[in-house]
Amino acid sequence: MASLRRTAEAGAGPLRRTLTFRDLLVYGLLFIAPMAPVGIFGTLQAKSHGAVALVYVVATVAMAFTAYAYAQMVRVAPQAGSVYTYARVGLGRGAGFVAGWMAMLDYLLIPAVAYLFSGIALHTLVPSVHPWVWTALAVVVTTLLNLWGVRTAARAGFAVLAMELVVLAVFVVAAVCVLVAHGAQRGWAAPFTGEGAFSPGAVLSAVSVAVLSYLGFDAIASFAEESAGGARRVARAVLTCLVVAGVLFAVQTYLAALLDPVPAAELAARPGEQGDAFYATAGAAVGGWLQKLVAASKAIGAAFAALAGQAAAGRLLFAMAR
Incomplete structure (x- = not known):
C-alpha cells in the first residue's frame, strides 16, 4: 500500500485545492441526476413485475462495492484521473492507458447523450425553438462555466441541483397528498414484493438496467487533487453520493409505483x-403542471449532468497527458 502511494504521488500536479465536501457531492449528484429513474421507470416496472423500488435497493447495495473500492483507491492514489490513475498505479502504464481511454469514452458519450436529451426535452416544452438550438445552447453555457473555473461551475451546479431537489420534493409531497386522499392503485408493499408472484430473476434482470442510473458518482474521484480536504474527503463524498442517490431513487419509484394506474404486466x-x-403517472395522478415541471427539471438537469461529465473528462485528459 505504501509503495503504491509513493508511485501515485511521484507525478502530483499543481491543481488548486478549492473544492469543499459540498462541491464534490454536487458534482456527483449532478452527474447522476436526482431524478434519473424518471426515464426508465416504466422499463423497470415492467421488467421487475412491479417491484421497482426493490430494484433500486438491490442496485444501491450492488453499487456500494464499487463505491467502497473507489473510496479505498482514492486514499492510495489521491490524483486526478480516477480509474486511469488506479489502473496505472496498481497494474502498470499499459493497463492505465487502456483503462484511461475506455473511461474517456464514458465521459464523452454520456455527456453527448445528456446534451441531446436536454435539447429534445426543451424542444417539447418550447416547440418553436429547434432542438439543435437548445442542444447547442446547453453545450455553450456549460462549457463556458467549466472554462470559468471549477468553483464557478460548482456554484452553478449547486443551484441547478437545488432546483432538481425542489422539484423532486414537490413530486413527493404531491404524491403523498394524493395517496392520503385517494389511496394507492395497488398494495402498499407491492413496489417491494411485486404484483402477483415474486420473481427474483425478474428483479435481477431489472437491476442490470437500474445500475445505469448510478453512472457518474465515480467522477467525484477525478477531483481528488482539487479537494480542500484531501483524499479522505473525496472518499467520504463518493460513499455519501451513492447513499443519497439510492434513497432518492427508491423513494420516488416507490411513490410512482403506488400511483401508476397501469399494471406492470400491461406495461410490459x-x-x-x-x-x-413516469410522466403519464405524474400527470394522471396529480396534474399536467407536475408533468411539465418534472420534464423541465429533467431537461435542465441533463445539461448540467453533461457539465459534470465534461469537467471529469478534462481531469482525466490532464492526468493522462501528465
Whole structure:
C-alpha cells in the first residue's frame, strides 16, 4: 500500500485545492441526476413485475462495492484521473492507458447523450425553438462555466441541483397528498414484493438496467487533487453520493409505483408506453403542471449532468497527458 502511494504521488500536479465536501457531492449528484429513474421507470416496472423500488435497493447495495473500492483507491492514489490513475498505479502504464481511454469514452458519450436529451426535452416544452438550438445552447453555457473555473461551475451546479431537489420534493409531497386522499392503485408493499408472484430473476434482470442510473458518482474521484480536504474527503463524498442517490431513487419509484394506474404486466405488453410512464403517472395522478415541471427539471438537469461529465473528462485528459 505504501509503495503504491509513493508511485501515485511521484507525478502530483499543481491543481488548486478549492473544492469543499459540498462541491464534490454536487458534482456527483449532478452527474447522476436526482431524478434519473424518471426515464426508465416504466422499463423497470415492467421488467421487475412491479417491484421497482426493490430494484433500486438491490442496485444501491450492488453499487456500494464499487463505491467502497473507489473510496479505498482514492486514499492510495489521491490524483486526478480516477480509474486511469488506479489502473496505472496498481497494474502498470499499459493497463492505465487502456483503462484511461475506455473511461474517456464514458465521459464523452454520456455527456453527448445528456446534451441531446436536454435539447429534445426543451424542444417539447418550447416547440418553436429547434432542438439543435437548445442542444447547442446547453453545450455553450456549460462549457463556458467549466472554462470559468471549477468553483464557478460548482456554484452553478449547486443551484441547478437545488432546483432538481425542489422539484423532486414537490413530486413527493404531491404524491403523498394524493395517496392520503385517494389511496394507492395497488398494495402498499407491492413496489417491494411485486404484483402477483415474486420473481427474483425478474428483479435481477431489472437491476442490470437500474445500475445505469448510478453512472457518474465515480467522477467525484477525478477531483481528488482539487479537494480542500484531501483524499479522505473525496472518499467520504463518493460513499455519501451513492447513499443519497439510492434513497432518492427508491423513494420516488416507490411513490410512482403506488400511483401508476397501469399494471406492470400491461406495461410490459406495451413497450412503447414505458418511456413516458413516469410522466403519464405524474400527470394522471396529480396534474399536467407536475408533468411539465418534472420534464423541465429533467431537461435542465441533463445539461448540467453533461457539465459534470465534461469537467471529469478534462481531469482525466490532464492526468493522462501528465
